[in-house]
Amino acid sequence: MNSSRSAAGHHEIDDATLLERVASVADAVVATHLVEEAIAAIVLEARDGLRADRAATWVYRDGRFDVIATSGLKPDTVDRFEQFHVPESAQAAGAMSLLGERVLSWSSTDEALEHFRGLAVQRFGSGIAVPLLLRGEIEGVLFVGWDSEGHAAKPDERTFLRALAEWGAIAFERDELRRERDELASHPVNSRVVHQSDMLRVTCRPGTGARAMLLLEGELDLSNADTITLAVADLFDTGVRGIVLELADVSYIDATSIRALVEAANAAKERDITLELHQPSPLVRRLLHMANAVWMLADEN
Numbered sequence: 001m002n003s004s005r006s007a008a009g010h011h012e013i014d015d016a017t018l019l020e021r022v023a024s025v026a027d028a029v030v031a032t033h034l035v036e037e038a039i040a041a042i043v044l045e046a047r048d049g050l051r052a053d054r055a056a057t058w059v060y061r062d063g064r065f066d067v068i069a070t071s072g073l074k075p076d077t078v079d080r081f082e083q084f085h086v087p088e089s090a091q092a093a094g095a096m097s098l099l100g101e102r103v104l105s106w107s108s109t110d111e112a113l114e115h116f117r118g119l120a121v122q123r124f125g126s127g128i129a130v131p132l133l134l135r136g137e138i139e140g141v142l143f144v145g146w147d148s149e150g151h152a153a154k155p156d157e158r159t160f161l162r163a164l165a166e167w168g169a170i171a172f173e174r175d176e177l178r179r180e181r182d183e184l185a186s187h188p189v190n191s192r193v194v195h196q197s198d199m200l201r202v203t204c205r206p207g208t209g210a211r212a213m214l215l216l217e218g219e220l221d222l223s224n225a226d227t228i229t230l231a232v233a234d235l236f237d238t239g240v241r242g243i244v245l246e247l248a249d250v251s252y253i254d255a256t257s258i259r260a261l262v263e264a265a266n267a268a269k270e271r272d273i274t275l276e277l278h279q280p281s282p283l284v285r286r287l288l289h290m291a292n293a294v295w296m297l298a299d300e301n
Contacts, residue, residue, distance in 0.1 A: 018160045021049040025164055029171045036068065038171035042142065042164050043069040050157055052144040053125070057132070057168060059140035068140070103162070104129040105153035126151030130161040132169045139172050174298070191215075194231050200224045202231050210241035217249040220257035228257065232264040236271055243268060244298075248279040258291045265296050 028041035039057050047055035056070040105128045106112040112124035127145035142165045195202040200218040212235050220228070228245075235243055245261070247253075261277070268275040276298040280288065288294050 015156060018049055021045045022163045025167045029167050035171050035175035039168060040069040042168050043071050046142060046144050046161060046164050047071050049160060050144055053147045055144045057140055057142050103158050107152050108149045125149055128153045128157060128161060130165045132165045139169055142168055195227045197224060200227060202227060211244060212240045213244040213246055215246045219252040220250060221254045222256045225257040225260040228260045229264050232268060232275065240273060242274040245277050246279060247277055247284055250284055251281065253284050253287055255291065258288065258293050261296060262293055
């Protein structure tokens, strides 16, 4: 690799440039529902932002690590998406040490082996590994590395990678919510209409896990705002840990109904139940923004 990338050129990085790269990642995560695209953008910004020689995201799923996106780990995977499993031997040898809330860094192979004992790697160079935490639990690791030894991790580099890792966790959460929503939507046999009027129809679709969906269709205003509160309250004692309000087919919402949504979300929170709004139309999203209620939106929370 070009040493200017991992040495002299590296010191020219400024905070404004790193902030621009974090903003770019934020835009990429919000703009796509494909976790692979979002993570690929994060990996490339991590590598290029710190002028590193390689970067990757390792995700912990079903008791093992998967590499979701990689850049520069080996010649035929540079700058392209790839997904493969980390060998079990490598996990047993030291990759599990990445499962923690602390940032790991090393500036030599000997120092790296203190973290990853037993890994069959002849040379580590320098590197930084930052955890991706979702709901306080490890979701994966964002890793950057330099071929040369002697690169000591700086505070601004750690802060930059933590910010990228937070957006990585958001991307995985959005993907998880999307899959859960799709699963809920695929079980219409258990659906039941809990409210039907000329202006609004509310359908409850229990999930196979700990979430339930309320599908809202029509307009929400003063005449039916209490319907939301009642429909949500009816789910409190069913054992659900999360409630999804699907708003894709809601064409209008007024201030009274937004207040009802806020009250329902607060009541759910008091019972350790999450309430999230999914797929509002542009108009409904704009009205929620105007009412400072976007914290209920799954993709902006």
